[in-house]
Amino acid sequence: MAVTDPISDFLTVLRNASRARKEKITVVSSKMLEGICSILKNEGYIADYKVIANGNKKSLRVHLKYQNNAPGITRVNRISKPGLRKYVAAGNIRNILGGFGISVLSTSRGLLTNKEAKTRKVGGEILLEVW
Secondary structure, three states: OOOOOHHHHHHHHHHHHHHOOOOEEEEEOOHHHHHHHHHHHHOOOEEEEEEEEEOOEEEEEEEEOEEOOEEOOOOEEEOOEOOEOOEEOHHHOOOEHHHOEEEEEEEOOEEEEHHHHHHHOOOEEEEEEEO
8 A cells, every 4th residue: 555645654653653652663764754854853852763775665763762751752743734735934934832842844945944944034835843
């Protein structure tokens, strides 16, 4: 069965594994998912990630982060979906939870957090929100 929305599939696996207190997850890799993992790692939501090559196929192994037995990711929401894309102009980018969360945007300058997009003054498609 082909996955029609790999970002939503990844976020669902991430959310479920975090709630089940799993140490790591493995999903099919893509450049978009690698970029999302890079942002999540830089912002401190996951411990680490690694690309694993199995012949022609690549997998993404994500090591989840816990602090005082609480998951690093409290909530993750997919905003822009294949059936309904959500775009935002640079001036309309909002803070998530008063600055405690982030949103990931796909911009002309690559994947950026809402804070980076504001400072660079670029808008784009809001992929997800994390806190």
